[in-house]
Amino acid sequence: xxxxxxxGGIHPPENKLSAGKKITTLAAPKQVIIPLGQHIGAPAVxxxxxxxxxxxxxxxxxxxxxxxANIHSSVSGKVNKIDNALDASGYRRPAIYIDVEGDDWEExxxxxxxxxxxxxxxxxxxxxxxxxxxxxxxxxxxxPTQVKLTxxxxxKAEIVIINAVECEPYLTxxxxxxxxxxxxxxxxxxxxxxxxxxSKAIIGIENNKPDAIxxxxxxxxxxxxxxxxxxxxxxxxxxxxxxxDAVIRRQVKSGAxxxxxxxxxxxxxxxxxxxxxxxxxxxxxERVVTVTGKGVANPSNLLVRIGTPIxxxxxxxxxxPENTGKIIGGGPMMGKALISAEVPVTKGxxxxxxxxxxxxVRKPMRDCIRCAKCVSxxxxxxxxxxLMNSTEFTNWExxxxxxxxxCIECGSCSYTCPxxxxxxxxxxxxxxxxxxxxxxxxx
Amino acid sequence: MILIAVxxxxxxxxxxxxxLYAASKKFEVYEDPRIAQVxxxxxxxxxxxxxxPGCSGFAGxxxxxxxxxxxxxxxxxxxxxxxxxxxxxKEAASAEPMVAVVRCNGTCSVRPRNNQYDGSQSxxxxxxxxxxxxxxxxxxxxxxxxxxxxxxxxxHINIETGLPEVDEEKCTSCGxxxxxCPKNIIExxxxxxxxxxxxxxxxxxxxxxxxxxACTNACIGCGxxxxxxxxxxxxxxxxxxxxxxxxxxxxxxxxxxxxxxxxHELNFPPRKEAATDTKTGADKPTPAPKTEKTxxxxxxxxxxxxxxxxxx
Numbered sequence: 001x002x003x004x005x006x007x008g009g010i011h012p013p014e015n016k017l018s019a020g021k022k023i024t025t026l027a028a029p030k031q032v033i034i035p036l037g038q039h040i041g042a043p044a045v046x047x048x049x050x051x052x053x054x055x056x057x058x059x060x061x062x063x064x065x066x067x068x069a070n071i072h073s074s075v076s077g078k079v080n081k082i083d084n085a086l087d088a089s090g091y092r093r094p095a096i097y098i099d100v101e102g103d104d105w106e107e108x109x110x111x112x113x114x115x116x117x118x119x120x121x122x123x124x125x126x127x128x129x130x131x132x133x134x135x136x137x138x139x140x141x142x143x144p145t146q147v148k149l150t151x152x153x154x155x156k157a158e159i160v161i162i163n164a165v166e167c168e169p170y171l172t173x174x175x176x177x178x179x180x181x182x183x184x185x186x187x188x189x190x191x192x193x194x195x196x197x198x199s200k201a202i203i204g205i206e207n208n209k210p211d212a213i214x215x216x217x218x219x220x221x222x223x224x225x226x227x228x229x230x231x232x233x234x235x236x237x238x239x240x241x242x243x244x245d246a247v248i249r250r251q252v253k254s255g256a257x258x259x260x261x262x263x264x265x266x267x268x269x270x271x272x273x274x275x276x277x278x279x280x281x282x283x284x285x286e287r288v289v290t291v292t293g294k295g296v297a298n299p300s301n302l303l304v305r306i307g308t309p310i311x312x313x314x315x316x317x318x319x320x321p322e323n324t325g326k327i328i329g330g331g332p333m334m335g336k337a338l339i340s341a342e343v344p345v346t347k348g349x350x351x352x353x354x355x356x357x358x359x360x361v362r363k364p365m366r367d368c369i370r371c372a373k374c375v376s377x378x379x380x381x382x383x384x385x386x387l388m389n390s391t392e393f394t395n396w397e398x399x400x401x402x403x404x405x406x407c408i409e410c411g412s413c414s415y416t417c418p419x420x421x422x423x424x425x426x427x428x429x430x431x432x433x434x435x436x437x438x439x440x441x442x443x
Numbered sequence: 444m445i446l447i448a449v450x451x452x453x454x455x456x457x458x459x460x461x462x463l464y465a466a467s468k469k470f471e472v473y474e475d476p477r478i479a480q481v482x483x484x485x486x487x488x489x490x491x492x493x494x495x496p497g498c499s500g501f502a503g504x505x506x507x508x509x510x511x512x513x514x515x516x517x518x519x520x521x522x523x524x525x526x527x528x529x530x531x532x533k534e535a536a537s538a539e540p541m542v543a544v545v546r547c548n549g550t551c552s553v554r555p556r557n558n559q560y561d562g563s564q565s566x567x568x569x570x571x572x573x574x575x576x577x578x579x580x581x582x583x584x585x586x587x588x589x590x591x592x593x594x595x596x597x598x599h600i601n602i603e604t605g606l607p608e609v610d611e612e613k614c615t616s617c618g619x620x621x622x623x624c625p626k627n628i629i630e631x632x633x634x635x636x637x638x639x640x641x642x643x644x645x646x647x648x649x650x651x652x653x654x655x656x657a658c659t660n661a662c663i664g665c666g667x668x669x670x671x672x673x674x675x676x677x678x679x680x681x682x683x684x685x686x687x688x689x690x691x692x693x694x695x696x697x698x699x700x701x702x703x704x705x706x707h708e709l710n711f712p713p714r715k716e717a718a719t720d721t722k723t724g725a726d727k728p729t730p731a732p733k734t735e736k737t738x739x740x741x742x743x744x745x746x747x748x749x750x751x752x753x754x755x
Contacts (some may be wrong), residue, residue: 084649092649337572337573339573365563422568423566428571429567
């Protein structure tokens with residue numbers, strides 16, 4: 001019996017159209033737009049100014065706080081301007097525009113493809129190097145990695161869990177990365193283990209990727225303490241708390257950090273970025289992005305420089321098909337519709353999904369029939385319909401009492417609702433309000 | 444048998460009555476009778492516009508307070524406060540009547556849509572998801588959260604413009620719409636003499652070119668009004684002009700110089716030809732004379748007119 005998390009969960013159609021496709025490198029565009037806030041936490045502070053010449057890998061912006069990350073140039077060229085740029089949600093936020101000239105990399109970056117296995121650095125040096133390279137969680141939440149590797153006092157990591165489940169339908173970027181960069185990922189995992197001083201790591205992979213499981217299992221034989229664990233396909237297994245439950249059968253208390261269960265969870269893409277940062281001195285300025293959709297001529301996994309307009313990716317995959325309803329940034333479950341195809345790829349972009357009009361349209365909402373399907377699928381054990389109602393009637397105490405702040409916004413409730421109720425929309429609103437109330441109470 | 448039952452029940456009843464009487468005397472809570480009187484004088488809408496939880500909360504606060512300074516029932520206004528003052532034998536604080544003002548004039552015709560939203564028809568939810576259906580991420584979303592919270596039926600969405608309009612006769616300036624608007628577009632402003640007032644009907648903080656591209660009625664932060672104002676009532680911060688209504692003397696000079704028509708004047712008599720700036724004359728026609736006949740018109744009278752004449 002394969003393991004999975006024990007509460008709730010759904011299994012939407014997988015639609016992994018781009019599975020098995022090799023990663024192709026997308027050439028740098030004419031201009032990149034690199035936002036200063038690509039991660040959770042404070043936006044980075046620009047250290048370059050208009051007219052500066054930058055190389056690939058040059059530091060553009062320094063972390064603007066403890067929970068923040070450095071940002072590096074993904075191209076070589078001239079800083080055109082530092083101005084507000086449209087982000088995926090239609091708000092304008094500060095970004096650095098760079099006009100591309102040639103492809104001149106910083107000399108410190110090791111561009112050799114050979115695998116570097118040994119690392120003599122101490123755990124602190126590894127964490128510092130990761131911080132300097134601006135590595136953030138590449139699963140989509142973009143939490144600065146060095147913060148996760150520095151457990152708050154009183155907590156001790158016991159195990160590193162690598163999230164390679166890729167539970168979102170359609171997305172295959174992690175899958176392709178595992179097939180092509182398996183050894184590098186495993187070195188990255190050893191580095192992460194060293195960074196938090198643990199001797200055990202488990203890589204959780206859903207068993208809809210048998211080739212990746214077999215491939216990594218073969219490679220892991222040469223590494224100490226790394227185990228590959230096939231998991232039953234279940235959404236949202238990629239959620240941190242769900243994965244911890246699935247892999248080591250521990251539950252994280254409401255409001256607590258995963259480290260309280262002794263686990264440090266990192267995405268498989270992050271492990272690869274850590275390898276590149278520590279062993280190759282390469283900052284995080286490119287990532288694998290899946291471009292997919294039922295109407296897309298050539299669904300693909302592209303290695304893209306951060307800051308490339310999404311339109312370029314779509315062009316590489318065969319252009320925007322006719323009858324396109326929405327372009328989603330991310331997967332179909334947690335992704336958000338993009339306001340324009342001109343918005344840039346950021347560190348958190350795992351996929352671009354093009355949906356046709358029929359797929360993308362929202363069905364009309366009807367009255368709740370009290371079937372409690374949302375309750376049974378909620379992976380956090382919440383009561384989504386109650387939370388939606390308490391938000392609708394602005395009963396924040398009721399929402400707080402029913403743990404609205406524990407919602408991971410996976411969307412299983414909205415997906416499963418037979419009355420098409422926008423449960424998550426309301427819960428997200430209520431969660432924001434309640435968190436604001438809690439913050440105000442604390443200060 | 445019946446007699447025993449009647450007597451025993453009667454005795455039990457009498458003992459109970461005595462106990463209750465004693466308890467009510469012993470644990471009597473004195474409540475100021477004036478609280479009830481004040482509450483009687485209040486409108487009883489329980490809108491919370493005064494900042495207290497309902498009318499009884501406000502009545503309690505009035506009775507407790509030494510002076511009525513800072514206490515105002517926005518629904519009842521001055522007459523109600525005068526009544527409250529006479530009950531309590533205190534001086535009623537004089538308060539300027541206020542009114543809700545919608546600071547967005549991005550009508551459908553001047554602010555083109557570049558995407559379509561099909562989620563929940565609620566401004567609060569839409570704003571947690573993204574910037575909105577137009578290029579302006581500051582402007583009115585138009586799903587009517589302000590309409591839904593108004594207990595006085597004083598704000599409605601105009602289908603033609605897609606923007607809410609305040610019926611100033613009904614508006615009690617309780618501020619419910621101000622709180623409900625996730626974009627902070629609605630502001631309580633001084634009603635002004637004869638309901639005349641001037642305000643910047645835009646909250647876009649983007650740079651001029653960006654704002655203008657998204658909406659031709661947007662404030663572009665050019666600063667002309669700031670320079671023109673003889674009373675230092677206008678400040679431009681973050682590419683957006685704001686008129687301080689406590690300093691504004693309603694001279695209307697800013698309205699004439701605004702290149703985009705973002706500054707609105709309401710309920711003024713028509714200007715004389717000489718007073719109109721020739722440069723902006725074409726862009727900014729004199730308000731129609733109907734404002735003169737009915738000094739209290741709906742909020743949107745001016746903007747609507749402008750739109751019509753611009754598109755012609």
